[in-house]
Amino acid sequence: MMTGYxxxxxxxxxxLTPETxxxxxxxxxxxxxxxxxxxxxxxxxxxxxxxFRGALDPLELTDETINRVARRLAEGEEIxxxxxxxYFYGVARNVWREVIAQSVSMQSLDDPxxxxxxxxxxxxxxxxQSEEQQDLEQRLLCLETCLQKLPKKDRDLMLAYYQGTGSGxxxxxxxxxxxxxxxxxTLRNKTSRLRSxxxxxxxxxxxxxxxxxx
Amino acid sequence: MSQRNRIIQYVMGEASxxxxxxxxxxxxxxxxxxxxIQAVSxxxxxxxxxxxxxxxxxxxxxxxxxxxxxLREQFETTRALMRxxxxxxxxVTPRDHVSPAKFSNTRTPRLFWQRLAWVGxxxxxxxxxxxxxxxxxxxxxxxxxxxxxxxxxxxxxxxxQSTPQATAAASVxxxxxxxxxxxxxxxxxRSAVKSSISPIIASLLLSANVVRxxxxxxxxxxxxxxxQVRLQLExxxxxxxxxxxxxxxxxxxxxxxxxxxKVIPSPQTAIVELHIPAHQLPRGEYFITLTPGTPAPxxxxxxxxxx
Numbered sequence: 327m328m329t330g331y332x333x334x335x336x337x338x339x340x341x342l343t344p345e346t347x348x349x350x351x352x353x354x355x356x357x358x359x360x361x362x363x364x365x366x367x368x369x370x371x372x373x374x375x376x377x378f379r380g381a382l383d384p385l386e387l388t389d390e391t392i393n394r395v396a397r398r399l400a401e402g403e404e405i406x407x408x409x410x411x412x413y414f415y416g417v418a419r420n421v422w423r424e425v426i427a428q429s430v431s432m433q434s435l436d437d438p439x440x441x442x443x444x445x446x447x448x449x450x451x452x453x454x455q456s457e458e459q460q461d462l463e464q465r466l467l468c469l470e471t472c473l474q475k476l477p478k479k480d481r482d483l484m485l486a487y488y489q490g491t492g493s494g495x496x497x498x499x500x501x502x503x504x505x506x507x508x509x510x511x512t513l514r515n516k517t518s519r520l521r522s523x524x525x526x527x528x529x530x531x532x533x534x535x536x537x538x539x540x
Numbered sequence: 541m542s543q544r545n546r547i548i549q550y551v552m553g554e555a556s557x558x559x560x561x562x563x564x565x566x567x568x569x570x571x572x573x574x575x576x577i578q579a580v581s582x583x584x585x586x587x588x589x590x591x592x593x594x595x596x597x598x599x600x601x602x603x604x605x606x607x608x609x610x611l612r613e614q615f616e617t618t619r620a621l622m623r624x625x626x627x628x629x630x631x632v633t634p635r636d637h638v639s640p641a642k643f644s645n646t647r648t649p650r651l652f653w654q655r656l657a658w659v660g661x662x663x664x665x666x667x668x669x670x671x672x673x674x675x676x677x678x679x680x681x682x683x684x685x686x687x688x689x690x691x692x693x694x695x696x697x698x699x700x701q702s703t704p705q706a707t708a709a710a711s712v713x714x715x716x717x718x719x720x721x722x723x724x725x726x727x728x729x730r731s732a733v734k735s736s737i738s739p740i741i742a743s744l745l746l747s748a749n750v751v752r753x754x755x756x757x758x759x760x761x762x763x764x765x766x767x768q769v770r771l772q773l774e775x776x777x778x779x780x781x782x783x784x785x786x787x788x789x790x791x792x793x794x795x796x797x798x799x800x801x802k803v804i805p806s807p808q809t810a811i812v813e814l815h816i817p818a819h820q821l822p823r824g825e826y827f828i829t830l831t832p833g834t835p836a837p838x839x840x841x842x843x844x845x846x847x
Contacts, residue, residue, distance in 0.1 A: 367571045374577055375564055377610040378551065384610050415568040462620070469620045488618075488625030515575045518582040525610070525617040 342393055346400045353399055354410055368414050375418050391418045468531035472524050480520055487517050547580045552604050585618045591796040741767030741818055746840040747774045759845040762818050769821060773812040773828060773840055783812060783830040790825035
């Protein structure tokens, strides 16, 4: 879908020139298509790393990590000892330590599970509900837009996976895998990857909407 | 410890720092393991949204969602996808994605000759009609004009009395589903994706703490067709505006949880309305619990029998 896609507004796009990006790919693997595959896997690993470390913006930190590695390569450093992925992991840990050191406050998003909302529907709680509903409506709009950006087969796969209830259950998964002519393992991997990509797309769509409504 | 359990520990934030680091090194080095991490975290989200987690697992997962913003975004996207998928026409035809190689080569020529045959038949009728018409033209004499007949007054068009339901239905904007689920807000107009809503094939009104489906009353009979069941839960009072609703089997297995279900006030009582796809209710006994309730949670019970 968006393999190696660089967002125009990201720090990576701002600082990563075509030459530095090319040098990075060459350092990953002499063959371009294999280098692109490695790049995407490293990018996904970085997103997972920052996500489960609790980063507010895993995508920004992923870009920062890639940018640092690319910059060092551009400056002529020979940095990949054996596995380039381990090097990226090391840089990512440093980036995370800096984030912790700066004590970036992790603002929690609107709480979808307010503890006592049900027992005391006061005006503030009703306002939160109203905001939650508005957020849901916006999210659904953005989701529709993002689904349209997917290739038809991927879009149909996601809709089939979540169509009706019992979505994601094992017996449904087997049926869907058979319908689409893919293995169960491929279905799992594909839907999880697409879910992550959709979440990223929806995030940017919502951010754009909030910017334009201000 | 199995790999899956180790991954769950990592995703749930219950691994030690050493284990966490070890897992991270592993998925940086191994793409398969990375895919497994992503798949398991997605399955946890699905399990939570499907209500198949135990209460303890739910609590732990909610805590984790609080702590991991991007995981929560994936959760919200998945929740939106579920709602989107439930009301989307989707109509994803597996045939759309069957490899062309699976089609037999002999089907195409046969279809061509069939179509050609139909074209020939249609052309024959057309030619015959033209010939017949040309034969008739020299023998046709002008027909006398019919005498003027007083037109009977046309009775006023009968307008059916609009029923309250019809009026209500007519006033519902097209973007709102005909039978909205309590947990779904009005969905936005869809531009390219067709939308269709599963029809309601059965409806049941339940009163709190009244047993239904035993000897005294008939069970809920479900036809075998696809569709939704509408459950209307009648409450004695409207002290709450929202409830958490839990659907369980007789064996106390949680099938589904709805949060923040709004109450539909009515003059005498209050109603909570649920929509459940029929295939989620096989034959058996079910319980529905509404919390908070005064003095205790409201309980509803029904049984399902196939029609």
